[in-house]
Amino acid sequence: MPATFADSPSITETLPRQRKPSPLPPGAIAEEPATPEKVLFDDGTPILVSYDDIPEWFQDNEFIRHGYRPVSNSTHACFAIPAVFFLASEGMFYQYLQVRYPEATLSDHAIFAFFLLTAVICLGLSTTYHTLMIHSLQVSELWLRLDFVGIIVLTLGDFVSGIYMVFYCEPLLRRIYWGLIISLSCITIMILVNPKFQGPRWRTFRVCNFVGTGLSGFAPLIHGISIYGFSQMMVQSGMPYYLGEGGLLILGALLYTMRMP
Structure with a gap:
């Protein structure tokens, strides 16, 4: 199997972990389907999958090979992602909301x-x-x-x-x-x-x-x-x-x- 972008040893430490399926040993029983939370998170780290691991309907751009969220079939799981909120100071709000055009x-x-x-x-x-x-x-x-x-x-x-x-x-x-x-x-x-x-x-x-x-x-x-x-x-x-x-x-x-x- 050819090497992928995420296999590079110089960058794997900075990328989210890629979810790769591993073959089951002989006689092993497949695990039950993971819950939406486990599909999206692994010990608090987002799990991303490669282009080849997603369904055909989700494969929109073949040039983007990695970084896809796994299909969840769950609205709750779709929103269970980290969010970053940026807070502006009161002075910044005042700067943009002050009356600039009194004749409007x-x-x-x-x-x-x-x-x-x-x-x-x-x-x-x-x-x-x-x-x-x-x-x-x-x-x-x-x-x-x-x-x-x-x-x-x-x-x-x-x-x-x-x-x-x-x-x-x-x-x-x-x-x-x-x-x-x-x-x-x-x-x-x-x-x-x-x-x-x-x-x-x-x-x-x-x-x-x-x-x-x-x-x-x-x-x-x-x-x-x-x-x-x-x-x-x-x-x-x-x-x-x-x-x-x-x-x-x-x-x-x-x-x-x-x-x-």
Whole structure:
């Protein structure tokens, strides 16, 4: 059997222990299935398994050979993992929550709150998926679809706030573009939750939907440039950040499609 990454003597001390099955001696009786706690922990140390030890439905990226949590079929075991909490000081909270824009209107606050809500939904769904992905095939597929939905929800929140700033003084154009992005996001979500479009076979199709929805945000930017000019848009809309975001979106989609860990 070829040597694996975790077999290197220079790094095994720093990696979590790999759970490797050992053959039973002649006449020995197999042990009873371990409880969820014993599957995930061994004397307080997380047990990780290799790519070859996980079910086929869990084998998403063949280039990542180690570091998988064993399938548990238990919600309790999925959440029985160490967590690290970072506490911020009271002064840090005050620094970010203090009133920075006293002239902001109720609409400004509502749009900003909506964006934060979509970010919380996206990260919450992503966290839940990566926690429950080892439960079972059905649970993993369900939360994977919801993870994709969360990304689209965050994209929607990003565009709603961006369009609000681009057409701050053009309420009609603002509503038109809001309607377009909401419709496009709903169509993308319906595609993502449809079981027909799941699995590696439809990976590129799903990525194209993500990229298409993301790149649609350039339409209001181009329209804004035609109205206000490039220089004004650079200041008014935060366009450099959206251009950077679009570039990172394309890069991430390429890495995901090409299976580059």
